[in-house]
Amino acid sequence: MAAVTDSPAAGRLPAPAPEVGEDQAMEQLERVKDQLPIDLAEARKWPHMDHVEPEKLLWMTQLPAPKVEHGQTGFVARFDFEGALLPFAAAPPAHSALYHHGQEPGRAGYTVDELFRLIRSAAQQQRARPPDAGQRTAQVCLDRVLGWSRGLEQPSLPTSVDTEPDTDRQYQAEEPGLKDGDVTRLDAVRGLVRIDTLPRLRYILEVLRPSPPAVISAVRLLTRCCRHSLQLASEVAACPRLLHTLVTAFLPVCGAAPLEGCENVAQLSSVYGVPLHHVVRLLRVLAVQSAQLAGRLVRQHPVLPALLSYVAINPSESGMPTQEVLTLAVEAYRLWTVLLSYGLGDSHFIEFFPLLVRQLHFYLAAVSVNEAAETNRHNHDLATCLLALCRAAVCAAWSNHQTELLNRAGADMTAPGRCAGVTWPACWSR
Structure with missing residues (x-):
């Protein structure tokens, strides 16, 4: 599930608590409904959407932009699918597919470990992206040392x-x-x-x-x-x-x-x-x-x-x-x-x-x-x-x-x- 806004404050999707009741989830959803891409009443009119699952819709809300913790000196490198190293607070558009429920949910891009995990995905399209991204990442790194x-x-x-x-x-x-x-x-x-x-x-x-x-x-x-x-x-x-x-x-x-x-x-x-x-x-x-x-x-x-x-x-x-x-x-x-x-x-x-x-x-x-x-x-x-x-x-x-x-x-x-x-x-x- 990708983030649904292109605003600079948009970040990764928050992972809701695993044991949230439907009533509690609905209360949380009411507080953040302005962040959803569609009104809840309108969503119920769609085919097979008559039953709204609030605990899943919570994944479509925003996270604040990542912040540097006091005293933090190093960060895990994250790359886009072109192999480019992303800045710490990068905010690419939602359709870039760089937002996911991994570690550091406020940051865009994929770490090398996450790319390797995608290679083992059951979805063929997910398996196809990491090798290409890994090759381009290697190309970028090798080009950087030419000087x-x-x-x-x-x-x-x-x-x-x-x-x-x-x-x-x-x-x-x-x-x-x-x-x-x-x-x-x-x-x-x-x-x-x-x-x-x-x-x-x-x-x-x-x-x-x-x-x-x-x-x-x-x-x-x-x-x-x-x-x-x-x-x-x-x-x-x-x-x-x-x-x-x-x-x-x-x-x-x-x-x-x-x-x-x-x-x-x-x-x-x-x-x-x-x-x-x-x-x-x-x-x-x-x-x-x-x-x-x-x-x-x-x-x-x-x-x-x-x-x-x-x-x-x-x-x-x-x-x-x-x-x-x-x-x-x-x-x-x-x-x-x-x-x-x-x-x-x-x-x-x-x-x-x-x-x-x-x-x-x-x-x-x-x-x-x-x-x-x-x-x-x-x-x-x-x-x-x-x-x-x-x-x-x-x-x-x-x-x-x-x-x-x-x-x-x-x-x-x-x-x-x-x-x-x-x-x-x-x-x-x-």
Whole structure:
């Protein structure tokens, strides 16, 4: 049962006492009847509503907004179904389905434990929401650490088949004889790739040209495949015409793609020819897996020119919503940073350096770190990404300089992590 008002004071639904008599419940209901969505006399006229159950109607009343207790310093994190971390006193509308009879009934959202409990629900629709929310929550958390010192070292998200050596060896030995259903039960992502999901998605995107929600869902599925492991990321990169279709259709080398007055790309009639930050994120997750995949991406597709056009977009002149432009620029900076960490795109950094300096001056003068994080989140994210890009460029320049010195001295540069002053993971070595 969801709350029935969109007022800021609306909260979760109170759980009535378990042993309340009908007369007592009716007295309580009379005191809060103004909070109900329908008059009691009118409710009795509805089919099968001739007998009013006051103890159940009490669940449709309001709770006051949550308050911070004196001395309380920490709170349990709560997320919405998009994976976003909700503020403590968030008051989303009633139709958001974020109100339920869990712990802390005055707060919106679901804790990780509550999401796992929903997975075991007997209702299929309830079971379907938590995995998607959990995946997006993980995506948000992983994106948040990208500006950290070693934030680019993103983890893969395999199953126990890949992470446990004994299980992995047994699977490799038995995999040729396993049926598709057996593989899917062991690893859903690997099972999807095995049943030719990648060429099917390429056909859908290239030939059928589906609606924007379908395109975004397909890109998210591909992103999850790339995050699974280096093996599956390589299969995504090797799928004929898949990356070509994505880059050609959804990463145009321009930023002036009008969104017809829509608030986001999912509301468009078509997203073909419109830059999608979802695709930029997909390429970033793919490139993080190995230097070989990143190099192939840059050599075979016009990725860098597209990224440069996105970071140079003026939101007021792009014809796109400001939030969409900023999200696109954030993802473009993140992918460019990954490429720079491999020594790719350094010449483009030198060409764009004057623009980057102007952007740094803008953030220094116009963006305050003391303002509310939620209202200024995209500006803070952009400033963080810009600093991370500069750091990656400095590391790349230092690495190239040390490489030249060691080459002159005849040192062996084939071993990973040999660049003085920079310790690279083995999978990042060139």
